[in-house]
Amino acid sequence: MQNLPRFQVDDTIAAVSSAVGPAARAIVRLSGKNAWAVLRSLLPTDALEEPQHRGVYDTFLMHVASLPPIPVMLVVFQGPRSYTGQDLVELHLPGCPPLVQAVLERLLTHGARLALPGEFTLRAFLAGKMDLTRAEALLAVLHAQRPDSLQEALGQLAGNLASPMLRVKEQVLDLLAELEASLDFPEEDLLFAVRDTLIEKCRLARDEIAAALRRIEERGLVRQTFRVVLTGRPNAGKSSLFNALCGADAALVSPVPGTTRDYLTATRRLDGLLIELVDTAGIEPVRAETNQNPDPTDADTITVQAQAFRVQEVRRAQLVVYCLPRNEPVTGEDLDAIQSLDPLRTVLVWTKADLAPEQPTVAASSDMLARLPSVVTSAMTGQGLNELEKYIAKQARACLDVDPLAVSLGRCQHHLRQAYSALEQAEALLLQNEPAELITVEVRTALEELGAVLGEIYTEDLLDRIFSRFCIGK
Ligand SMILES: Nc1nc2c(ncn2[C@@H]2O[C@H](COP(=O)(O)OP(=O)(O)OP(=O)(O)O)[C@@H](O)[C@H]2O)c(=O)[nH]1
Ligand SMILES: [Mg+2]
Known part of the structure; x- marks a missing residue:
């Protein structure tokens, strides 16, 4: 247990505990059996004796980068009644970054070492102050x-x-x-x-x-599932891609545009992570008047509902896969739809690559497309599916890790x-x-x-x- 520096609990550690940048106050923390001795290197010689109790002390910091004395508030917690279970001192000082840095450096040259991420809390855990779930x-x-x-x-x-x-x-x-x-x-x-x-x-x-x-x-x-939603024009090959990714003929596929009417979900594991794939209806314009007089058997009403599902699913997505058939030109509707997506949560997937060896005709404003990550695929031949899965897994890991x-x-x-x-x-x-x-x-x-x-x-x-x-x- 004593191999990594993180587990050297006898070291006295120091770190800035407040956020980076200028602020009204900054906090520097110091913990360990020599906390007080290390701190003294910053205090005037006639400064307070080692505090016998936990408490708040006002004093001045001297010896900081040849600056005049700096007012500081010390909050002292004596071990074992402290967060880390050890002697712990917090220095509350003016939140000026060069000053904070100078104070930290001074502590580091006088016997403390820089704390590693989470090291104060690790000490609290090792001292039995909290269990691991906490x-x-x-x-x-x-x-x-x-x-x-x-x-x-x-x-x-x-x-x-x-x-x-x-x-x-x-x-x-x-x-x-x-x-x-x-x-x-x-x-x-x-x-x-x-x-x-x-x-x-x-x-x-x-x-x-x-x-x-x-x-x-x-x-x-629910949180551990990463939602990937497929969207794009009718007939873009979304359902074919959905089937290829979930390894089953779950969604209907046909050459008739508008095949998918509601939405379908399938869960699969990628790299040990749970991925929920969602296939949606192709993007279609919705006539405003249909909304006012809904008739559940009316085709327009179904379109309205299908589009509402699609919008809702795209909004809930953690990653949107925008499908563009590689054998057809990109349309204005595509560009409008892509424009409305969060670029950090969107990947372009060129579909039907087997039909189109040539580069697709991209509309003039293709800069936007060029900035997005993209994968060329074919549900027919399986081209690019591995690459797409890898991309999805990478995004899922980054998202779930946070x-x-x-x-x-x-x-x-x-x-x-x-x-x-x-x-x-x-x-x-x-x-x-x-x-x-x-x-x-x-x-x-x-x-x-x-x-x-x-x-x-x-x-x-x-x-x-x-x-x-x-x-x-x-
Ligand atoms: N050659 C080839 N054809 C494909 C490929 N992917 C889809 N298609 C064909 O393209 C047509 C539309 O495919 P779908 O997967 O139903 O497309 P969709 O985007 O789900 O369509 P809607 O649900 O109507 O919006 C079908 O005839 C598919 O067989 C592919 O990779 N290669
Ligand atoms: Mg479909």
């Missing part, structure tokens, strides 16, 4: 882009995953204690006497785990499933009157898996992966 939730809080993501992350930070799992762990520990007692006194067949209670305990623990898994699935899986809560839930889900099946196995062995030794093995596995959820059991690699995604200074 550390991950903290990361998710910092990265939350929307109120609902923030709310979910705050829920996990408040322990809505850790608390029930701690409870289950207690139950399973109880179970293990009873099994071990029966191992200690084999002649008394204690196991026989408590078998029914143990079965009941297994079942209760499994129920709690199943409930947690259901909550994870409800919240997490949702740290989904990553955390995915990790917990794995361990909870393992714990669930170990308990299921233990229950089956109890029912079959198998000896306590065998049952104990399963119960221990369940305990280990629950421990892994909470981070009681971890590997250096796992922690490195989680904490390196924090920012420096957190």
Whole structure:
């Protein structure tokens, strides 16, 4: 565990904890057993003695890049009653970037080293200040882009995953204690006497785990799916591409434009990620008056609905695949439609490449097209499909990676499933009157898996992966 610098908890670490750039105040953090000694290198010789208590102290910083004394507020937390569990000092100073840099450099030349991303929180975790689900939730809080993501992350930070799992762990520990007692006194067949209670305990623990898994699935899986929506003119080859990508003849394909009327979805795995593919109706103009007098059997009404579905799906997409038949000129409608898309979430896919060895005729304003990523494909020959899948997987990874809560839930889900099946196995062995030794093995596995959820059991690699995604200074 002592190989990576991240795990050298005896080092005193320093970092700027506030955002980059000019601001009213900036915060520099310092944590470690020499925090106070390092800080003294910046203070006037007659400055306050080492604080005996946590508290807020006003003083001046001296020796900073030959500047006059700078007023600073020190917020002191003595270990172990601090975020990191170690002596921790926060320097609140004027948010002037060169000044902040000079202060940091001074600390670094006087015994501190620059903190790695997430290192303060890693120390909090290693000091037992928070379990792993809460550390991950903290990361998710910092990265939350929307109120609902923030709310979910705050829920996990408040322990809505850790608390029930701690409870289950207690139950399973109880179970293990009873099994071990029966191992200690084999002649008394204690196991026989408590078998029914143990079965009941297994079942209760499994129920709690199943409930947690259901909550994870409800919240997490939607987020872990990356939605890719195919759009383009009628007959552009969207449904053919959809079928080719999902490896089945799921969508109707025909030479008649306007074949697809509502929308179809299919889920597949790419590179271990769940991708939801959506095929939509071709872009068609909608007559305004149809809206006013809807008749469900009327073709225009169906078009209105099909277009409404399409608009809604394109809006919900995390990636839009705009299909352009390579054997036909790009039209003004294509350009208008492409113009209205978010260029960061759009890929152009030239379809029917087998029909058109020549470059497509591109309208005058093709600069816009040239700036977008593109792939040349043929659903008929399979050309370009691999490349397109790779592109989709890359985009999905980038998009899903920024949702740290989904990553955390995915990790917990794995361990909870393992714990669930170990308990299921233990229950089956109890029912079959198998000896306590065998049952104990399963119960221990369940305990280990629950421990892994909470981070009681971890590997250096796992922690490195989680904490390196924090920012420096957190
Ligand atoms: N040669 C060739 N024909 C293709 C290819 N992809 C699609 N087509 C043909 O193009 C026509 C339209 O294909 P669809 O996949 O139904 O097109 P669409 O975009 O879904 O059409 P709508 O649902 O009507 O908007 C069909 O006749 C397909 O067989 C391809 O890669 N090569
Ligand atoms: Mg179609």
